[in-house]
Amino acid sequence: MLGTRGVPARYGGFETAVEEVGRRLADRGHRVVVYSRPTEPEASAGSSYLGMQRVELPVVRKRSLETLLHTGLSAGHLLRHRTDVAFLFNCANAPWLPLLRLRRIPVATHVDGLEWQRGKWGSTGRRYYQLAEKLAVRGSDALIADAAGIADYYAETHNAGTVQLSYGAPVVPPDTDRLAELDLAPGGYHLVVARFEPENHVREIVEGYRASAAARPLVVVGSAPYSDEYTAAVHAAADHRVRFLGGVWDQELLDQLYVGARSYLHGHSVGGTNPSLLRAMGAGAAVSAWDVNFNREVLGAAGRFFADPAGVAAAVEQADQDEAGTAARATLSSRRATDYNWDDVADGYERLAFDLAGHRLPRPRRTGR
Structure with missing residues (x-):
């Protein structure tokens, strides 16, 4: 899993998805590797976190380049290590897709929510994100959308199908x-x-x-x-x-x-x-x-x-x-x-991973019930 700030999740939606999905896949026996940016010493869990393997790589602290450069380092590192499937988060990282395809790594790209519409980007940034969307469509084996509106946008704008995998809602204790x-x-x-x-x-x-x-x-x-x-x-x-x-x-x-x-x-x-x-x-x-x-x-x-x-x-x-x-x-x-359940989301990622890797899902174990 690459393209985010990694784990522990301390920032946004992509990081939350990586942590919640990754920990569940690790619990099911999969080897889950998460490329992460440096964290504060007290937040870092070394080389593993909740069953996931952390690969921490350096960053350049510059808003317009930080994500892209860190993902490039992550992709370069991944080329030297075997993996069945890669989940790439944020279509802004799409320029690195050819590198992963060169290694014949099946890639599912989790596209962002119309990033080019964000006010923080100038005209150059908006054009880049619109180009990155096209690169993600062309270079990915599958696209992941977290909302029907995003799926509709990719269908109408790029004539591209998506796998819709949303986020889960936590059950928050009623303490105050x-x-x-x-x-x-x-x-x-x-x-x-x-x-x-x-x-x-x-x-x-x-x-x-x-x-x-x-x-x-x-x-x-x-x-x-x-x-x-x-x-x-x-x-x-x-x-x-x-x-x-x-x-x-x-x-x-x-x-x-x-x-x-x-x-x-x-x-x-x-x-x-x-x-x-x-x-x-x-x-x-x-x-x-x-x-x-x-x-x-x-x-x-x-x-x-x-x-x-x-x-x-x-x-x-x-x-x-x-x-x-x-x-x-x-x-x-x-x-x-209750309609938004992380276990269901993890099921979707697991099914997609098996599909991209060309494997069948394992048979569910009998419980006697």
Whole structure:
């Protein structure tokens, strides 16, 4: 598995998928190798992590090149080691596909959620991603999409079929005892968890909240490693009711923030099925989300949707005032989360791996039941 920051998962959706799928495949007896970037000493697990073998390679800390160069090193390393199947994450890494094909390694590329639409990329970056999509279609043995909207895009734009493998929603314990560490109370705040990037609409959410008459504070979790200007704009849009916590890497505390939120505001618009959204649903949060097909696909009737700051203001005011309606949406959200199961996702990856390697799936062992 290559093309991500690797494991332990401490950043985004691809990393979460690698960790959750990889650990399950390792538990089933497969040898799983994950190419990883350097981590902090306390986060690193050496050469293995949850049964997966970590191959840690150096990086160049430059936003536009970091992923591509690290994946190139990973592909070069992989050429010298036997593997049955490679899972390549992020179509931006597609230029390295010929290298893997040269070694006759079957490759499934997990394409990203319309990366060229992200606001952080200029015209050159957008053209590169559009080219990379074409290279991924031509050079991959299979394409993986995590949402129906992504599958539809590749069918309509590139006349390419995809295997749809989504993400899983975690079952989050209903604990809130640590919220007191942040001077918060269960049900006493609205929550945003997102990287500070334009397509995640953190600024619009803060602007909408500021225009609202919400009595409960807005708690914002997240940051942006390369975007000081956008971060400054987000902070400038806030009033005294907005609390910025920065990155929260303590997973237990982050889970309790989801559980204790009066409502969760999800502004992501281009990334397909989003792990933060699924975690909020797994925590039983009432979710209001940016109005795009990806979010509607995941939330269904459990969601409320907005498309501008005025919609955010209406959403938080409704969540503040309508206790019964908000509780009902939270229950629907929790039920819908059960449709997203990591074991099922791992089953899909395993079937695809056997298919690409030209092997039959092993017979299930008899249980006597």
